[in-house]
Amino acid sequence: MIQRRHLLSAAALAPLPRFAIAQNAGPDRRPSITIAVQIVSISGTLEPMREQSNVGFRVMPSFSEPLIGIDWLDTERAEPVLATAWRRIDARTLELTLRDDVRMHDGRVMEAEDVAFTFGQDRMWTGLPADNRGLFVSTTAGAAGKTPPPEAVAISRAHFPNFERMEVVDRRTVRFVNAVPDVTLEGRLTRTTGAIFSRAAFAQASSWLEWARKPVGTGPYRVASFRPGQDLVLEAHDEYWGGRPPLRRIRFVEVPDVAARVAGLMAGDWDFICDLPPDQIQGIERSPRHQVVGGPINNxxxxxxxxxxxxxxxxxxxxxxxxxxxxxxxxxxxxxxxxxxxxxxxxxxxxxxxxxxxxxxxxxxxxxxxxxxxxxxxxxxxxxxxxxxxxxxxxxxxxxxxxxxxxxxxxxxxxxxxxxxxxxxxxxxxxxxxxxxxxxxxxxxxxxxxxxxxxxxxxxxxxxxxxxxxxxxxxxxxxxxxxxxxxxxxxxxxxxxxxxxxxxxxxxxNFTGKRRDLPWRASKSFVMDFSQRNWGGVG
Incomplete structure (x- = not known):
């Protein structure tokens, strides 16, 4: 599936050491926040080749990024993310120029080979056989080896149905080659399944499930820990190409009951609460310390x-x-x-x-x-x-x-x-x-x-x-x-x-209850954006 113009050496797969950031030498005064949600992930993973849900869509952009993104805050149109430019070579081929010096969460600089891996056989186009219950059922598949669960192949076919290969042109250039003309190639690459991950980190993981619960991407925050059914903790990725993240730590905690989420917000246990029904809005807005943001979204x-x-x-x-x-x-x-x-x-x-x-x-x-x-x-x-x-x-x-x-x-x-x-x-x-x-x-x-x-x-x-x-x-x-x-x-x-x-x-x-003093806007999707551009200009 992948055409490579050069071979990888063992050294190329080795993660690079992290570099010290001078601005972090002093005390880290950035805030940490806690967000109460109904559920973090329905599949028990954070890997978009298995987790394709509204709740997964909420958290994934914080730790993983595609080549081309969507501006969910304002325009709902495509914007450069890990690719700075793209052009059509022909009706089947899209050439993309990769951003320089994107440091991944394992300390490596992202290269074209990471893009090739992301769309490669090992991650997308291979899967375990489905059991007699069918697809989208198991939450523990991939625990014993590196083969993805059966859903990976189905999701790949749905999102990239005529994919032929990801061609590495050089260290900073790739070509997405389709088997047939497709007017939506650019749009397809904006999906969570188009997010780019570290080939080295995948190689080092002991199992697919271990990888899927702590994937290594490029977003402003890295996965610190994920306990399915309990919580997800993200920590600032201070070497983020888009600038130092405004938050030190984000914790998504599962609180299935709406009333408990609301009570926790009012008591100061949570800074944000998600999945808020309209009948709870008026009660929250009576509090001078809280507000509700959001409205109709792309769902x-x-x-x-x-x-x-x-x-x-x-x-x-x-x-x-x-x-x-x-x-x-x-x-x-x-x-x-x-x-x-x-x-x-x-x-x-x-x-x-x-x-x-x-x-x-x-x-x-x-x-x-x-x-x-x-x-x-x-x-x-x-x-x-x-x-x-x-x-x-x-x-x-x-x-x-x-x-x-x-x-x-x-x-x-x-x-x-x-x-x-x-x-x-x-x-x-x-x-x-x-x-x-x-x-x-x-x-x-x-x-x-x-x-x-x-x-x-x-x-x-x-x-x-x-x-x-x-x-x-x-x-x-x-x-x-x-x-x-x-x-x-x-x-x-x-x-x-x-x-x-x-x-x-x-x-x-989609309505979100929050502390009124936190400088954050709701997007026009389920995505919660905690990057610099959506935190009141705080850097």
Missing amino acids: IRLIVWDKTHPVLANPLVRRAMSHSIDRQAIVDSLWSGRTQVPKGLQWDVYGDMMLRDWEAPRFDLAEARRLLREANYRGEPIPYQLLNNYYTAQVASSQILVEGWRAAGLNVQVEMKENWGQILGRFPGRGLCDNSNTAVFNDPVAPMSVYAPGGQTWAAGQWQNEEAPRLMEALQTETDLQRRRATFRRLLTLTEREDPAYTVLFQTA
Whole structure:
């Protein structure tokens, strides 16, 4: 998979010693902060080739960086990160110039070979065989050797579906070579899976799981410790290419209960709390010492169906369920009108690719009942696998959904589950579940890849359709705007109307409670940015 123009020597893999930083000679007066979150990682790892969740997206940019990034604070557009420049050699090839003197967390200076390793066979394109539970289930795979878990290959195929090789041109130049033309190569490289890691640190790790719980990247903070189910501690990487980080230490601590997070903030135990439902905002803002920041972000909450369930195999039933949802009632009653019902799986950041005449399925119980009669539905039970507020206000949302389905004549039965493995595993009786999807870059390819080979919904066996891969291929390779728009429209028609893979609920709003005196802004995504540029200019 990787074309190298020179061989690595053993010396090239050896980590370099850290250099003393004169400005750190005196007392370190930078603050440390504690952030209470619902969960740090659903996979028990910090490796993006396994952890592809909203909560992982929150923490990863602090310790890992891609070649091209997204400015989540303001523009939501691409910006240089580890690459200072890039250009198209042809429709299949993107050449990138690497930033000089990027020191990684192990003290080595990042080189083109680290980029080649990141996209190489050892990390991306090899994986253990999946067990009979399927993908996205195990949280301990890779404990006995260096082979990545089976999800690594699926995620690689979804995010870089026609990757051919990463070509090392010289020490500061690489070329991403695709097998076919792809208008979204630049966007794909902004994903967390495009973050660059140390090949030497990976080689020294005793197992894949050890590596995945303490990956060595280039971000402003390095992973000091990670205890799955407890906390993640990050420490300042003072040799960071972007300048000295403004914080000495960041601790993300898991506090699953919302009330406990709020109480801890008010008591001074935490400096920030995440995943805050709107009904808690007013109480926090009564305190002169605290405030709530945030709003709608680049994520949409969904219901996803399992087509293998005998009742849900009929698309008429899924369509009926879509028309039985009062989305505006959820927005008004649970989110206090602080977000909106989206136009299907779309965001304004799509620009010219946004289909502004598209709408989410209308709330229409008469139409839902008509579809159920046509489907010859006779009240068979439909299981709804539900987590206890992994998503903000998830249980409250589910109650509105179930009432709407009941009013249409649907017999939906809630089954509470403890973790995502019990949701996505290939167990008998899977029905429907909550999910979400994110515009990780500003093109429909980003979220729609979930419903094509390698994407989570496809790989988990919840939904597949023979037309979807062809449409995704066309969306990726077509360069004419109007033809791309027509392809996207057809893909939305397939996945939202004809053979629904999902139905949208509302655009996610992300609220963070914080100490009022801390000079930090919320981003337009789940990402929490604690770099210099987002800490009041403190250096």
